[in-house]
Amino acid sequence: xxxxxxxxxxxxxxxxxxxxxxxxxxxxxxxxxxxxxxxxxxxxxxxxxxxxxxxxxxxxxxxxxxxxxxxxxxxxxxxxxxxxxxxxxxxxxxxxxxxxxxxxxxxxxxxxxxxxxxxxxxxxxxxxxxx
Numbered sequence: 001x002x003x004x005x006x007x008x009x010x011x012x013x014x015x016x017x018x019x020x021x022x023x024x025x026x027x028x029x030x031x032x033x034x035x036x037x038x039x040x041x042x043x044x045x046x047x048x049x050x051x052x053x054x055x056x057x058x059x060x061x062x063x064x065x066x067x068x069x070x071x072x073x074x075x076x077x078x079x080x081x082x083x084x085x086x087x088x089x090x091x092x093x094x095x096x097x098x099x100x101x102x103x104x105x106x107x108x109x110x111x112x113x114x115x116x117x118x119x120x121x122x123x124x125x126x127x128x129x130x131x
Contacts, residue, residue: 010089013057014096021059021099028055052082057093063102064094072110076117082106 009028016026031037036049049071056067068086073079087104094101113121 010093014093017057017059017064017093018097021097024058026057028057029053030055051078052086055086055089057090059097059099060102063100064090064097065102065105066090066093067105068107070106070108072112073108075111075113076121079106079111 013026013028016023030050030052051070051072052068053071054069056069058065058067066086066089068082070082073082083104083106086106090104091101
């Protein structure tokens with residue numbers, strides 16, 4: 001059985017970077033290793049683990065830069081939503097810390113474009129190239 005102590009990693013990151021903007025060791029982790037690294041949950045049901053593994057905010061030259069590390073990402077359906085959510089988180093954190101918004105970097109180990117949306121994705125690309 002996995003016992004988890006929940007705490008607000010975003011607030012901790014904001015407070016830490018506000019106190020020490022040069023700190024490079026601030027990370028927010030979405031995994032609960034004891035639970036998310038197992039193939040099956042406690043009742044032997046298949047489980048899925050968070051695709052976002054780690055979020056690392058860093059301040060440089062008065063701006064908050066955000067690095068997001070993902071194990072896998074669905075390019076067509078999930079990537080736009082993930083990137084939007086993470087850049088909104090970045091904006092919120094920058095405001096709370098009192099710095100500008102810097103670059104956003106999105107690392108993905110396995111980016112996927114699934115067959116069931118391939119034709120739709122091609123159409124989106126064709127239309128965007130026309131504009």
